[in-house]
Amino acid sequence: MSAAGEQVVRASGVRMGYGDVQVLNGVDFTVAAGEVSCVIGPSGSGKSTFLRCLNGLETVLGGSLRVLGEEVGHTLRDGRYRPWTPKEFAAFRRNIGMVFQRFNLFAHHSALENVACGPVHVLGTPQDRARSLAMEHLERVGLADHAHKRPHQLSGGQQQRVAIARALAMNPALMLFDEPTSALDPELVDEVLEVMKGLAAEGMTMVVVTHEIAFAREVGDWLTFFADGVIVERGRPRELLANPGHERTRAFLSSVLSSKERQES
Amino acid sequence: MRTEPIADASGTPIPVARTLHWGRWLAAAVASAVVGWLVYLVVVNPRLDWGKVAEYLFNDRILDGVWVTVEISVLATVLGLVLGVVIAIMRLSHNPVLSWLATLYIWFFRGTPVLVQLIFWYNLAFLFPELVLKIPFTTIGLKWDTNQVMTGFTSAMLGLGLNLAAYFAETVRAGIQAVDHGQTEAAYALGMTPAKRMRVIVLPQALRIIIPPTGNEFISMLKTTSLVYVVAGHDLMTNASQIYKTNNLIMELLIVASLWYMLMTAVSTFLQGRLERRFGSEAVRLVRGGGLAARILPKAAA
Numbered sequence: 001m002s003a004a005g006e007q008v009v010r011a012s013g014v015r016m017g018y019g020d021v022q023v024l025n026g027v028d029f030t031v032a033a034g035e036v037s038c039v040i041g042p043s044g045s046g047k048s049t050f051l052r053c054l055n056g057l058e059t060v061l062g063g064s065l066r067v068l069g070e071e072v073g074h075t076l077r078d079g080r081y082r083p084w085t086p087k088e089f090a091a092f093r094r095n096i097g098m099v100f101q102r103f104n105l106f107a108h109h110s111a112l113e114n115v116a117c118g119p120v121h122v123l124g125t126p127q128d129r130a131r132s133l134a135m136e137h138l139e140r141v142g143l144a145d146h147a148h149k150r151p152h153q154l155s156g157g158q159q160q161r162v163a164i165a166r167a168l169a170m171n172p173a174l175m176l177f178d179e180p181t182s183a184l185d186p187e188l189v190d191e192v193l194e195v196m197k198g199l200a201a202e203g204m205t206m207v208v209v210t211h212e213i214a215f216a217r218e219v220g221d222w223l224t225f226f227a228d229g230v231i232v233e234r235g236r237p238r239e240l241l242a243n244p245g246h247e248r249t250r251a252f253l254s255s256v257l258s259s260k261e262r263q264e265s
Numbered sequence: 266m267r268t269e270p271i272a273d274a275s276g277t278p279i280p281v282a283r284t285l286h287w288g289r290w291l292a293a294a295v296a297s298a299v300v301g302w303l304v305y306l307v308v309v310n311p312r313l314d315w316g317k318v319a320e321y322l323f324n325d326r327i328l329d330g331v332w333v334t335v336e337i338s339v340l341a342t343v344l345g346l347v348l349g350v351v352i353a354i355m356r357l358s359h360n361p362v363l364s365w366l367a368t369l370y371i372w373f374f375r376g377t378p379v380l381v382q383l384i385f386w387y388n389l390a391f392l393f394p395e396l397v398l399k400i401p402f403t404t405i406g407l408k409w410d411t412n413q414v415m416t417g418f419t420s421a422m423l424g425l426g427l428n429l430a431a432y433f434a435e436t437v438r439a440g441i442q443a444v445d446h447g448q449t450e451a452a453y454a455l456g457m458t459p460a461k462r463m464r465v466i467v468l469p470q471a472l473r474i475i476i477p478p479t480g481n482e483f484i485s486m487l488k489t490t491s492l493v494y495v496v497a498g499h500d501l502m503t504n505a506s507q508i509y510k511t512n513n514l515i516m517e518l519l520i521v522a523s524l525w526y527m528l529m530t531a532v533s534t535f536l537q538g539r540l541e542r543r544f545g546s547e548a549v550r551l552v553r554g555g556g557l558a559a560r561i562l563p564k565a566a567a
Contacts, residue, residue: 057450085458094456104447108470118455121465146532163451 006033008174008205009054013063016049023049024065031174031222036206038216038237041226042252047209048101050226051176054207055096056089068095068173094122096255101179103159105109105151112147118170130169137165141195142247157188164186168199169220175199177208213257217241225249311519317517321508322524331525332505333418337493338486340422345429345486346479352430353437354463367434374431380492382428385394386420387496417498425489436478440471476544480537487529491522501525 016024023046031037041047052058053065056072065072065084070092074081084092105114115134119125125133138144141161151159162179167175177196181189193215200206200219210216214238216223223237225244233245241257244250270278307313321327356367375381390411399406444467451460491502501522509518 055454057453090456090458090461092456095456096454098451098454100451100454102447104445104451106448106451106466106470107445108473117465121461122456155392166451166455178489 349433
């Protein structure tokens with residue numbers, strides 16, 4: 001893991017789009033080691049796309065995006081940026097865990113095999129060792145009893161906890177969460193958020209795209225508001241939620257926050 | 266169907282009447298009569314010698330033919346499956362030349378009749394009298410007489426196998442594409458290379474979709490081998506036709522051949538069922554529904 005305070009993510013003027021559609025229109029964003037950075041914004045604002053740029057699942061078209069000390073997708077050599085090979089992308093992603101909205105657990109594997117999969121096939125950890133480590137990670141997310149179940153036998157909340165364990169098994173320096181609770185039934189949201197809170201408390205560097213305002217307020221070091229492919233504003237969660245600086249932010253917050261939550265903030 | 270009595274307002278049970286499906290009985294009777302009549306016409310036909318059918322059923326040449334048919338079917342299917350996977354992966358490749366070549370292959374082999382392909386391979390010697398495998402610009406290598414290599418057996422295996430590969434490539438491609446893209450993203454996010462993702466995550470899941478139709482391909486192959494008689498491959502159909510050309514018992518030998526093809530199909534169908542239970546997901550079985558036995562005896566099948 002990187003030393004505290006060191007910059008893990010530094011984006012400046014990041015642009016991205018498909019054909020004529022601009023999705024990201026110059027995004028400046030930083031994350032320091034050990035920080036939890038929450039990202040909110042209306043759907044289609046580009047927040048998920050930006051998150052997917054961070055581990056190279058989407059290709060940045062302009063600006064500079066440095067993650068874990070590397071310009072994502074390119075290596076500077078002999079005065080030119082050379083595009084990465086698929087192998088170089090793979091090596092880069094080993095250090096970044098990602099949790100998806102729809103879990104994306106490997107459907108043909110048990111929970112335990114899902115967690116052991118990365119170490120076995122990517123890091124070359126021996127089976128026995130990988131499985132015992134996987135068991136520890138499952139215990140940590142409270143699912144040791146479900147180790148041998150297939151994803152379809154687990155509830156959404158359990159699947160998402162397995163997905164978090166799978167990402168953690170790679171010992172990542174940075175964790176990306178793409179709306180991890182948006183596909184869950186309301187009563188299952190808290191069990192996932194609890195695991196994420198635990199991670200934050202242990203000092204994991206996290207970027208969390210979410211609609212869970214209460215989580216952002218409680219756990220986030222920073223809160224960023226995205227709209228129309230740019231960052232509208234960024235600040236300490238409590239300050240930003242209590243006193244948004246832009247009309248756009250105010251309108252969004254009043255549409256997602258219940259009246260009770262607004263009184264609290 | 267409800268058989269338990271329904272209680273009326275005072276609590277007295279009143280029995281439920283049985284529905285009589287008059288229409289069903291009538292349709293069943295008409296259909297059975299037509300089929301029974303047709304079978305009767307064949308069975309009692311004085312021009313058909315059932316004794317000869319029994320005599321030739323276990324004739325040595327027929328048994329040899331059955332064995333050759335099984336051999337050609339198995340080898341051609343294996344060739345078709347392996348090549349089919351390679352072509353499917355080429356087809357899905359980001360390399361435009363590979364993808365285009367795969368498309369061309371599929372178009373060519375699906376676009377020409379198998380019969381033409383079989384005759385083509387059998388007569389390859391007209392184009393290439395000798396097959397040469399050597400290191401370029403040297404004299405080190407091997408040389409064969411094409412006519413000796415391209416026997417009925419090898420041209421049958423090659424023709425049927427290459428043809429199956431074209432069809433199977435499309436099955437594999439559909440199987441690969443049916444695997445949710447989220448699986449690929451999760452594999453990449455863990456740090457897998459595209460090749461590892463294909464081998465460890467995508468193909469094992471695609472197999473569930475790919476394996477059940479391979480049973481059909483094999484059963485279809487068993488019978489397509491009968492075309493091999495045009496290149497004298499000594500398979501079941503070739504041998505049966507050679508016998509009836511000398512003794513003129515055409516119908517009897519066609520019945521003998523058909524009985525063997527039906528037996529081979531029955532065995533393959535049984536194995537296919539095993540294969541599907543082993544690999545097929547619930548979805549496959551749900552789509553296909555229960556067989557006849559399952560409908561007649563729902564409890565026994567459950």
